[in-house]
Amino acid sequence: MVHSFKQGWQTLKSIFTGMGITIRHFFGPSVTLQYPDERDVLPKLARSKLFVNIDDCIGCNLCARACPVNCIDIETVKAGADVDLGKTSNGSQKRLWISRFVIDMAKCMYCDLCTYPCPTDCIYMVQEYEYSDFNRDNLVYKFSNLTPEKIAEVKETARIEAEEAEKKKAEEAAAKAARASKASDSRPSSVPGAARGIPGSAKGIPGKAKGIPGASKGVPGKAQGIPGAAKSIPGKAKGIPGAAKGVPGKAKSIPGTAKGVPGAAKSVPTAAKGVPGKAKGVPGAAKGVPGKAKSVPTAAKNVPGKAKSIPGTAKGVPGKAKSVPTSAKSVPGKAKSVPGTAKSVPGKAKGVPGKAKGVPGGGAAKVPGKSTAKQVPGKKPPKENKDNNTD
Amino acid sequence: MTWLESLPLAVFVMIPLVIILIYALFAIWMERKVAGFIQDRLGPMRVGGWHGWAQSFADLLKLIQKEDIIPAEASKFLFRFAPFLMFAASYAAFAVIPFSSAYMGSNIDIGVFYLLAITSLLTISVIMAGWASNNKWSLLGAMRTAAQMVSYEVPTIMAVLSVIIVAGSLNLMTVTEMQSGNDTLGFLPNWLIFQNPFLLVAFVIFFISILAESHRVPFDLPESESELVAGFQTEYSGMRWAMFMLAEYADMLLLSLLGAVLFFGGWNSPFGGFMDGPIWGFFWFMFKGMILVFVMMWIRWTLPRYRVDQLMYLCWSILIPLSFINFVLIALWEMLF
Amino acid sequence: MELTTLLFYFFSLLTIGSAIFMVFSKNIVHAAFALMFTLLGVAALYVLLFADFIAATQILVYVGGILILILFGVMLTTKGFTDNLKTLTTNLRPVSVVMTLVAAGMIYVLLTTTWPVAEIAEPEGTITGLGTLLLKEYILPFQVTGVLLLVAIIGALLMATKVKHQQ
Ligand code: SF4
Numbered sequence: 001m002v003h004s005f006k007q008g009w010q011t012l013k014s015i016f017t018g019m020g021i022t023i024r025h026f027f028g029p030s031v032t033l034q035y036p037d038e039r040d041v042l043p044k045l046a047r048s049k050l051f052v053n054i055d056d057c058i059g060c061n062l063c064a065r066a067c068p069v070n071c072i073d074i075e076t077v078k079a080g081a082d083v084d085l086g087k088t089s090n091g092s093q094k095r096l097w098i099s100r101f102v103i104d105m106a107k108c109m110y111c112d113l114c115t116y117p118c119p120t121d122c123i124y125m126v127q128e129y130e131y132s133d134f135n136r137d138n139l140v141y142k143f144s145n146l147t148p149e150k151i152a153e154v155k156e157t158a159r160i161e162a163e164e165a166e167k168k169k170a171e172e173a174a175a176k177a178a179r180a181s182k183a184s185d186s187r188p189s190s191v192p193g194a195a196r197g198i199p200g201s202a203k204g205i206p207g208k209a210k211g212i213p214g215a216s217k218g219v220p221g222k223a224q225g226i227p228g229a230a231k232s233i234p235g236k237a238k239g240i241p242g243a244a245k246g247v248p249g250k251a252k253s254i255p256g257t258a259k260g261v262p263g264a265a266k267s268v269p270t271a272a273k274g275v276p277g278k279a280k281g282v283p284g285a286a287k288g289v290p291g292k293a294k295s296v297p298t299a300a301k302n303v304p305g306k307a308k309s310i311p312g313t314a315k316g317v318p319g320k321a322k323s324v325p326t327s328a329k330s331v332p333g334k335a336k337s338v339p340g341t342a343k344s345v346p347g348k349a350k351g352v353p354g355k356a357k358g359v360p361g362g363g364a365a366k367v368p369g370k371s372t373a374k375q376v377p378g379k380k381p382p383k384e385n386k387d388n389n390t391d
Numbered sequence: 392m393t394w395l396e397s398l399p400l401a402v403f404v405m406i407p408l409v410i411i412l413i414y415a416l417f418a419i420w421m422e423r424k425v426a427g428f429i430q431d432r433l434g435p436m437r438v439g440g441w442h443g444w445a446q447s448f449a450d451l452l453k454l455i456q457k458e459d460i461i462p463a464e465a466s467k468f469l470f471r472f473a474p475f476l477m478f479a480a481s482y483a484a485f486a487v488i489p490f491s492s493a494y495m496g497s498n499i500d501i502g503v504f505y506l507l508a509i510t511s512l513l514t515i516s517v518i519m520a521g522w523a524s525n526n527k528w529s530l531l532g533a534m535r536t537a538a539q540m541v542s543y544e545v546p547t548i549m550a551v552l553s554v555i556i557v558a559g560s561l562n563l564m565t566v567t568e569m570q571s572g573n574d575t576l577g578f579l580p581n582w583l584i585f586q587n588p589f590l591l592v593a594f595v596i597f598f599i600s601i602l603a604e605s606h607r608v609p610f611d612l613p614e615s616e617s618e619l620v621a622g623f624q625t626e627y628s629g630m631r632w633a634m635f636m637l638a639e640y641a642d643m644l645l646l647s648l649l650g651a652v653l654f655f656g657g658w659n660s661p662f663g664g665f666m667d668g669p670i671w672g673f674f675w676f677m678f679k680g681m682i683l684v685f686v687m688m689w690i691r692w693t694l695p696r697y698r699v700d701q702l703m704y705l706c707w708s709i710l711i712p713l714s715f716i717n718f719v720l721i722a723l724w725e726m727l728f
Numbered sequence: 729m730e731l732t733t734l735l736f737y738f739f740s741l742l743t744i745g746s747a748i749f750m751v752f753s754k755n756i757v758h759a760a761f762a763l764m765f766t767l768l769g770v771a772a773l774y775v776l777l778f779a780d781f782i783a784a785t786q787i788l789v790y791v792g793g794i795l796i797l798i799l800f801g802v803m804l805t806t807k808g809f810t811d812n813l814k815t816l817t818t819n820l821r822p823v824s825v826v827m828t829l830v831a832a833g834m835i836y837v838l839l840t841t842t843w844p845v846a847e848i849a850e851p852e853g854t855i856t857g858l859g860t861l862l863l864k865e866y867i868l869p870f871q872v873t874g875v876l877l878l879v880a881i882i883g884a885l886l887m888a889t890k891v892k893h894q895q
Pocket residue numbers: 050066067068069070071072103107108109110111112113114115
């Protein structure tokens with residue numbers, strides 16, 4: 001009984017305590033905001049809508065790479081040498097047209113990771129959070145301030161410039177090759193003996209050719225051609241041009257295989273060294289031949305074909321496909337076994353090193369034995385290699 | 392009496408309906424405001440401008456537009472009829488409430504007795520709605536409601552009877568009239584709650600019981616959302632559901648007004664002769680009723696819900712014995728003084 | 729037609745109609761709700777006879793008490809609430825014979841009795857007189873009835889608790 005009363009009293013007490021609390025809140029001020037009419041001040045680092053000050057953007061792509069959900073899409077075009085894009089507010093020189101800078105805010109998860117890497121601090125969060133929309137496409141924000149015509153124009157300019165640059169390079173290379181071939185021209189005539197022996201080796205090459213995937217298409221053609229060439233090598237010695245004919249053909253086939261490896265262009269001319277006349281044609285093929293590696297073997301094939309002893313090396317080539325210098329190196333090797341040819345080959349050998357320089361990437365050859373380190377500038381660490389790519 | 396002659400009568404009868412409708416619109420808005428303020432919010436603020444006063448109208452419009460859905464397996468007639476029976480029961484009880492010294496629906500002697508009798512129809516209508524819906528939640532809710540209302544009728548009646556002993560009449564007008572004047576202890580109004588210390592206990596019992604009778608928190612088991620979806624109203628929508636809400640709010644007002652009559656002097660002004668008269672009387676009466684309604688809302692946003700067994704325990708083991716003891720004590724007090 | 733007469737016929741029809749429905753309904757819950765209309769109709773008829781206290785008692789006791797008890801009984805004592813509870817008609821022949829006799833007797837009484845007709849007059853304060861009668865002249869039967877009900881309640885409680893103990 002007493003217990004019940006105590007309990008009852010306690011219940012009543014707690015009820016009144018609770019009601020006291022609620023009535024205090026009833027008369028207390030409200031803590032809510034009348035949102036569309038009043039707004040809270042956002043904290044300074046609030047993450048909300050992204051904004052890009054496109055005038056300051058140098059198009060370095062760092063923000064897009066930082067984004068974990070890939071919602072930033074940037075496309076840039078190299079500005080012509082005579083165009084000054086001005087400087088950013090912190091003094092960096094701008095070199096790229098930003099032809100596209102798109103942020104898909106529907107994908108963005110507001111992690112803020114994109115804003116930190118920006119070297120010019122031009123991408124940042126703005127204090128705006130009311131941009132919901134009924135259409136998802138409206139959440140894709142475009143920041144590039146170039147008109148479509150302008151973009152087309154700058155792209156065209158960039159293309160022409162790049163072409164010219166290629167041409168120039170090719171010419172330079174050709175000139176070099178020409179110089180090299182002049183040196184070797186005089187020797188070939190004395191090699192007939194060697195020439196005879198070569199057909200045998202030539203036959204063997206086609207087999208290898210198959211092993212060289214990228215180059216392979218073009219190779220069979222050559223392979224066939226080579227026997228002929230082989231026979232006539234003595235003639236070649238004089239007329240290396242004959243061999244050279246085959247090379248341009250290959251060069252054409254290469255573009256398809258190897259996109260994006262600018263370095264290839266450089267290697268091709270190598271084949272043409274002896275063939276100044278053809279040199280012109282090669283650059284064209286070279287343009288598209290990002291995959292140097294692939295094109296290079298081609299050159300290599302020719303070389304092995306010429307020397308009897310080369311087949312051995314040739315086998316190694318498919319694997320190495322990438323290493324142009326290899327061929328160059330191996331050539332000297334041939335020289336020894338094919339005395340007759342040897343003389344003329346050295347001449348080439350000289351020319352090859354020139355190539356080797358052009359094809360830094362290729363240098364990473366796995367043909368340790370043969371490739372003498374001297375000639376392999378390409379052994380540069382891969383990292384730098386990459387850098388070249390982005391160039 | 393012919394048709395035409397009965398027209399004034401119809402108007403006369405409709406007065407509480409107008410009061411109930413206005414009150415319901417106001418109370419729904421008020422409920423939200425109270426909820427908001429207690430939770431440090433503001434409640435509805437947009438519709439109609441000042442503090443969202445038109446929110447209830449907007450809701451009513453919405454409810455009117457809603458489709459009237461009747462479950463395929465429901466007992467059609469009973470399903471349709473239940474909300475109206477419920478409102479009719481609440482409304483019929485207003486007949487004996489003296490709104491002011493000048494207006495009372497039916498000045499009959501059995502006043503309170505009639506009121507208690509007619510409100511028992513509420514229980515039936517709840518069972519009807521629950522059973523007709525052919526839905527487990529509804530039926531469970533209905534059974535709970537019925538059990539709860541039947542149980543709490545006992546302490547309610549005992550508390551009312553305690554007042555009736557003191558007042559000596561079942562007619563609520565008479566009960567109100569005898570509470571006029573300001574003589575208690577020299578300054579307090581002659582309200583029954585100040586007349587007898589045990590009537591204070593009776594009021595507590597009465598108030599707890601009417602909370603249960605009108606299904607208010609902490610006794611809102613019939614429609615406890617977390618367990619029964621919406622209890623007996625689960626299958627109802629649109630205007631039929633609105634009818635239930637109207638009936639519930641009317642019931643709440645009815646019981647609060649009854650409390651105001653029985654314990655707080657009905658339409659009597661708290662200042663004796665000052666601010667007296669039929670119009671002021673009506674104002675005071677509604678004011679007192681609304682205060683009780685406010686307390687109900689206040690409790691709603693303070694206390695959690697009882698469990699079924701606690702509800703029954705509170706009623707049968709505490710309130711009923713207490714109300715009987717209290718009844719005897721009041722009778723003794725009345726005999727001695 | 730006068731409003732009162734109209735109301736009388738309305739409630740009479742309601743009472744009889746729902747009574748018939750209750751008898752012939754196959755669904756017990758429907759029958760129970762029909763009974764509610766019958767009881768309400770009877771209460772309304774009491775009101776028309778100025779017997780307001782009886783009317784209120786009728787509602788309080790029958791509708792608010794007994795009917796809810798019936799519904800609870802129906803709903804709680806069968807296996808499922810939502811099953812359609814059906815009624816059956818049994819002993820059709822003996823019952824019809826007995827009922828015919830009873831009906832004949834009642835009609836005979838109705839026809840042979842002379843019914844005194846009183847003027848319609850609103851009585852002053854029905855409950856005052858009722859209370860005085862109950863607590864003065866009929867105090868003994870009133871108290872005995874109260875004791876009887878108490879005994880019934882205690883008995884019911886006892887039975888309920890006994891069942892519990894056996895379990
Ligand atoms: S905030 Fe994060 S998700 Fe959004 S754009 Fe920046 S890095 Fe991508």
